[in-house]
Amino acid sequence: MSQRRVAITGLGLVSPYGGDLTDFFTRLCAGESAVGYLLTDDVPRPLSMPFVTCPGFDPDTVLGKPQASMMDRFAQFGLAAAFNAWDDADLSRQPGDECRSDWGVAWGTALGGTMAYEKGYRELWQRGRERLSPLTVVLGMNNGANAHMSIQFGLGGVSMSHTVACASSAIAIGEAFRRVRSGEATVMLTGGSDVPQAYGVARAWEALRVMAPGNSETSPSACRPFSADRRGLVLGEGGAALVLEDWDHATARGARIHGEIVGYGTTCDHTHLVRPEADGQIRAIRLTLADAGLEASDIDYVNAHGTATAEGDPVEIAALKAVFGDRAATLAVSATKSMHGHLLGASAAIEAIVTVLALRQQSIPPTAHLDQLDPACAGVDHVTAARHSQPLRAALSNSFAFGGSNAVLAFRAVNE
Known part of the structure; x- marks a missing residue:
């Protein structure tokens, strides 16, 4: 079927x-x-x-x-x-x-x-x-x-x-x-x-x-x-x-469609209860892209898990660089937890909504308060001020949990 x-x-x-x-x-x-x-x-x-x-x-x-x-x-x-x-x-x-x-x-x-x-x-x-x-x-x-x-x-x-x-x-x-x-x-x-x-x-x-x-x-x-x-x-x-x-x-039924969800991938680091591993995140992102039938080149924005922890942030950026390769430097990334906080079990849902709205509005919200980038987090295009009228086709929303559980969602814009 x-x-x-x-x-x-x-x-x-x-x-x-x-x-x-x-x-x-x-x-x-x-x-x-x-x-x-x-x-x-x-x-x-x-x-x-x-x-x-x-x-x-x-x-x-x-x-x-x-x-x-x-x-x-x-x-x-x-x-x-x-x-x-x-x-x-x-x-x-x-x-x-x-x-x-x-x-x-x-x-x-x-x-x-x-x-x-x-x-x-x-x-x-x-x-x-x-x-x-x-x-x-x-x-x-x-x-x-x-x-x-x-x-x-x-x-x-x-x-x-x-x-x-x-x-x-x-x-x-x-x-x-x-x-x-x-x-x-x-x-x-x-x-x-x-x-x-x-x-x-x-x-x-x-x-x-x-x-x-x-x-x-x-x-x-x-x-x-x-x-x-x-x-x-x-x-x-x-x-x-x-x-x-x-x-x-x-x-x-003539419903208004905000966007399309096209992919989902989940993995486990299986190494540590609280320390993240890039390999597990890489596999989750790649599984999501494959599930969505998308290439890395199709992704125009990533709503990062971005918790502002010492270990978590660099590992996530390392995972993105591994998946997106040379294109990572131009990949727009922002962490909206900087503004709405970490809602634990609800964080991925609010970030999914942010990602869908970004695609619908063709606008990228920023990572707030990012005045001095940690060199360990360099290598992607960090969005520090909102960008409007962006040609956004598809986007990812990352969620990486204690216990090593990783889940990534892929969304696609809908042309109304």
Whole structure:
């Protein structure tokens, strides 16, 4: 059976800037940072670090209080982003005459309902409660987000969650893509959401010594991928969703198509839990190109994983140089985590949206705060200021996770 083309007909997110998709992409292209300063009232030691939050997000308003109360914050972000993507795709939220038995959800989250469990610990240990809410299990389960989506949209096909650290939503998107391409699913809702500011989670990341320092004044520029003076990553919360749809189904209903997803490749370094290896990333990129039927010369932009860590950034650039060879010097590369932060399991989803919008708008957002390039990261065309009216044909989005899990997605522009 021939493989089907896969259209991207819906995009949705909960933006840290508080606006819609257009506002989000405009601010990225302007190099505007969403990184703020998180200071909690925890005793005896508060959390104090650069962080990306979504202060304008009110789940009770967006989802309604009864529904919001049944969900951990990560699932609230996920469902809100899914509603936006579903509406953007112009699909009715409730099933009509068309059967949705093969429509499904593939969602990514690294942490799942960590906030619900931490609340439980606080209730038991700090407040002396003997019992927890009977909703704690359903609030905390990692498949909470996709379960709510399947219910809300009447999706009778697969409903699954993927937890693969920072590659979680890349793998969710890739697996959703494969199901539509094979004909197993007509429509797949996919993406990711995470909320990493649980006290124990934030402290655990801090203990790894990969977090960028900062205060209320310096936090906006704390994340500096590829920079000689980079100090580490900045965590963030949020959710991002995409609707993937069989191309013929999309065109038959007159859907607007943002772009086309054409390839997906995943590998494992199988060498170290936290230290990346270029070989595994190289194989993932090459597998993605082969899966997409693209040559390296067809790629005009790469949204890099670019976490601003000492080891991660040079390894990713080395992988790109190995794959693209002599052309690497003219390959446009940017790391938008410099502005929207690292959303862990949701990072690949928000970066997939950035990549699709870049192709649609023919504009490349920059790596912010990249004033002095680390010589170890040289060899590609680092985008330090937005480039508009670019002839962008196809692009890659890289996601490289702890555990050595690598996932790369390939997208192609659609001529409207």
